[in-house]
Amino acid sequence: xxxxxxxxxxxxxxxxxxxxxxxxxxxxxxxxxxxxxxxxxxxxxxxxxxxxxxxxxxxxxxxxxxxxxxxxxxxxxxxxxxxxxxxxxxxxxxxxxxxxxxxxxxxxxxxxxxxxxxxxxxxxxxxxxxxxxxxxxxxxxxxxxxxxxxxxxxxxxxxxxxxxxxxxxxxxxxxxxxxxxxxxxxxxxxxxxxxxxxxxxxxxxxxxxxxxxxxxxxxxxxxxxxxxxxxxxxxxxxxxxxxxxxxxxxxxxxxxxxxxxxxxxxxxxxxxxxxxxxxxxxxxxxxxxxxxxxxxxxxxxxxxxxxxxxxxxxxxxxxxxxxxxxxxxxxxxxxxxxxxxxxxxxxxxxxxxxxxxxxxxxxxxxxxxxxxxxxxxxxxxxxxxxxxxxxxxxxxxxxxxxxxxxxxxxxxxxxxxxxxxxxxxxxxxxxxxxxxxxxxxxxxxxxxxxxxxxxxxxxxxxxxxxxxxxxxxxxxxxxxxxxxxxxxxxxxxxxxxxxxxxxxxxxxxxxxxxxx
Amino acid sequence: xxxxxxxxxxxxxxxxxxxxxxxxxxxxxxxxxxxxxxxxxxxxxxxxxxxxxxxxxxxxxxxxxxxxxxxxxxxxxxxxxxxxxxxxxxxxxxxxxxxxxxxxxxxxxxxxxxxxxxxxxxxxxxxxxxxxxxxxxxxxxxxxxxxxxxxxxxxxxxxxxxxxxxxxxxxxxxxxxxxxxxxxxxxxxxxxxxxxxxxxxxxxxxxxxxxxxxxxxxxxxxxxxxxxxxxxxxxxxxxxxxxxxxxxxxxxxxxxxxxxxxxxxxxxxxxxxxxxxxxxxxxxxxxxxxxxxxxxxxxxxxxxxxxxxxxxxxxxxxxxxxxxxxxxxx
Numbered sequence: 044x045x046x047x048x049x050x051x052x053x054x055x056x057x058x059x060x061x062x063x064x065x066x067x068x069x070x071x072x073x074x075x076x077x078x079x080x081x082x083x084x085x086x087x088x089x090x091x092x093x094x095x096x097x098x099x100x101x102x103x104x105x106x107x108x109x110x111x112x113x114x115x116x117x118x119x120x121x122x123x124x125x126x127x128x129x130x131x132x133x134x135x136x137x138x139x140x141x142x143x144x145x146x147x148x149x150x151x152x153x154x155x156x157x158x159x160x161x162x163x164x165x166x167x168x169x170x171x172x173x174x175x176x177x178x179x180x181x182x183x184x185x186x187x188x189x190x191x192x193x194x195x196x197x198x199x200x201x202x203x204x205x206x207x208x209x210x211x212x213x214x215x216x217x218x219x220x221x222x223x224x225x226x227x228x229x230x231x232x233x234x235x236x237x238x239x240x241x242x243x244x245x246x247x248x249x250x251x252x253x254x255x256x257x258x259x260x261x262x263x264x265x266x267x268x269x270x271x272x273x274x275x276x277x278x279x280x281x282x283x284x285x286x287x288x289x290x291x292x293x294x295x296x297x298x299x300x301x302x303x304x305x306x307x308x309x310x311x312x313x314x315x316x317x318x319x320x321x322x323x324x325x326x327x328x329x330x331x332x333x334x335x336x337x338x339x340x341x342x343x344x345x346x347x348x349x350x351x352x353x354x355x356x357x358x359x360x361x362x363x364x365x366x367x368x369x370x371x372x373x374x375x376x377x378x379x380x381x382x383x384x385x386x387x388x389x390x391x392x393x394x395x396x397x398x399x400x401x402x403x404x405x406x407x408x409x410x411x412x413x414x415x416x417x418x419x420x421x422x423x424x425x426x427x428x429x430x431x432x433x434x435x436x437x438x439x440x441x442x443x444x445x446x447x448x449x450x451x452x453x454x455x456x457x458x459x460x461x462x463x464x465x466x467x468x469x470x471x472x473x474x475x476x477x478x479x480x481x482x483x484x485x486x487x488x489x490x491x492x493x494x495x496x497x498x499x500x501x502x503x504x505x506x507x508x509x510x511x512x513x514x515x516x517x518x519x520x521x522x523x524x525x526x527x528x529x530x531x532x533x534x535x536x537x538x539x540x541x542x543x544x545x546x547x548x549x550x551x552x553x554x555x556x557x558x559x
Numbered sequence: 560x561x562x563x564x565x566x567x568x569x570x571x572x573x574x575x576x577x578x579x580x581x582x583x584x585x586x587x588x589x590x591x592x593x594x595x596x597x598x599x600x601x602x603x604x605x606x607x608x609x610x611x612x613x614x615x616x617x618x619x620x621x622x623x624x625x626x627x628x629x630x631x632x633x634x635x636x637x638x639x640x641x642x643x644x645x646x647x648x649x650x651x652x653x654x655x656x657x658x659x660x661x662x663x664x665x666x667x668x669x670x671x672x673x674x675x676x677x678x679x680x681x682x683x684x685x686x687x688x689x690x691x692x693x694x695x696x697x698x699x700x701x702x703x704x705x706x707x708x709x710x711x712x713x714x715x716x717x718x719x720x721x722x723x724x725x726x727x728x729x730x731x732x733x734x735x736x737x738x739x740x741x742x743x744x745x746x747x748x749x750x751x752x753x754x755x756x757x758x759x760x761x762x763x764x765x766x767x768x769x770x771x772x773x774x775x776x777x778x779x780x781x782x783x784x785x786x787x788x789x790x791x792x793x794x795x796x797x798x799x800x801x802x803x804x805x806x807x808x809x810x811x812x813x814x815x816x817x818x819x820x821x822x823x824x825x826x827x828x829x830x831x832x833x834x835x836x837x838x839x840x841x842x843x844x845x846x847x848x849x850x851x852x853x854x855x856x857x858x859x860x861x862x863x864x865x866x867x868x869x870x871x872x873x874x875x876x877x878x879x880x881x882x883x884x885x886x887x888x889x
Contacts, residue, residue: 130703448827454810502826
């Protein structure tokens, strides 16, 4: 478990995505089975172990350390598992195999748990103690998505990410067949019902590029601002997957209950009240919940707007042309008013479509999708058959207020910018942006930050309010968590307005008026 | 004479009436005794300074030769007013000392300054000095602080350098003491090639070499192109445009605080290295146990933890709550 503990620590402090991938790949390559499989499951949240309560751990500690010293320590460290890992007094530092720790947490009965945990802690050095306690409390928090874990696996051998995603949900820790496959063995049979299938993605396009194509070869539909999902009912086994293959069924029991069909469909997850599709912020409230309360189910009902059929009535439709799949879709009976079909848009020229895109009938439409009529359903992001033509972003002119140093390739540069808008005669922070500018602009911004610093707080500087930034963003949610009351989606710096006086920056009221 | 008539805190620092001197004063005073060369303990502008020869030389490097009206190197017991003072190695940095104050009447007081009992190749080892009153720091005065073997921390540095061979590793370390210790630890860990140092370290590194500490090949990290994977710089350099010459660096920091993740995160560090020049919890408690003083005074740091421990041991202790000393200077 020493290597696992080291990996956890490195991942926790490494901001760069590529660096994280390399750390993980090196670990997986160097670690034997079954430990690497358990590590992978722990990192992706797929390891189901007995969860040890904070109360149990605290109880172990106060038997060993003066309560007041423990309280002072916890207060300083701020994290219970870490406090205990640091406080535990032992001179031993055995390299205990991860599977032993997993077995202990999986198989020990509740009554025996305190003694077993103390016995394990007695054998471990501080970094392994922390890894073990994080495992025990089920709280890794290292910012590694299951998608990234699969990318690291894809770098290890022949199967690519899409192929791994396809079989992922049929596998269980410690994934021996998966590692065998990566090492050159046979592809694991996906025995599980309702497996995830790679999603077909689109590429961005604009009016100029569309000029090269014949509009009659394409259909178009609205691009709904929800979450792209794959909904499946496979012989009664129901699943809802995100487009990267995360199983999000548990957060949407209302929609799962409505999947009264036999097939696998591609669509948009939305919160819909009657005919009204709610703003993205409403859907966001439903995300990431392990359990959804009755009240939330009533006030924020989930629904599905179907774009495409992958499997239907036991038949795999993916090789058929889109128009054939669409014909089956339009004749399908979903048997629930939570599920409807994404309507097609009538157009004969690209200019027609541009006019529709410019004036969508609902605020939760973020543009149009354009799909070749003859396109089969192909996982991944093939160039050409499907385009997304997004609505122009919103923009506001905001004032640069704070800057924070970046990491990795941006080390030494102030590259994370907090900007604000006027509220009466005060500037209030409304968001953060760290992309949208060129390398040359980054150098200019960095110079500006250094020359106009008012105060420093660690890696953050507050900046004299002198510079206006044009900030582009995709959407806006009301937010109780932000002081300004609004949260922007995908904010980025679209232009640096060296020319514009700060007094002419926008007001918070202008931004609030944009909330749908 | 009561102990607090021999030594007591004042706004300028710890003052000794019978000797009419201050120890590590934070403001200019007529007569100062100084434990070590870190900027928060050794300031310029005093009338007279007494400290170890090496600390005098370090102060001259940092502040110029005329940093005080008079300068006296401490060697053996010295009469100051109605007291006898002596300087003893503290194991913290080069030239660091504890100051023992023996009044003609009354208890003997040892002011340990900042001290450390881990083996340190750049400092003479800490020497226990029997006393009636032991004045200790409590920088890491909580039982969560058990500094690991620095060799193990170097193993982590080497592993990262091997894992990311294309990325320069920039390690923040205080210019006096920690930087040179880090270089020596790197040498012990087998890094024989050039180590790049930030310009702010140059003169202090030169001084260590003059004092017989072989730091090995060092190259300046000021050039446009720096030909070393390991670069050592004072933490303040990371906020400057100097960092921009390095492509995709791994930023590290060598400090006892790095043992606590929240602290490492606040600094935006990718590679925290737990290397400290201060006593950790086992060392401070062991030192007090060994010396068995009648009373313990605590200068600065996490005094609540150490006070509680003294209470549990039945050792009288009190906090001096001195202001002006950094937790662990940078």
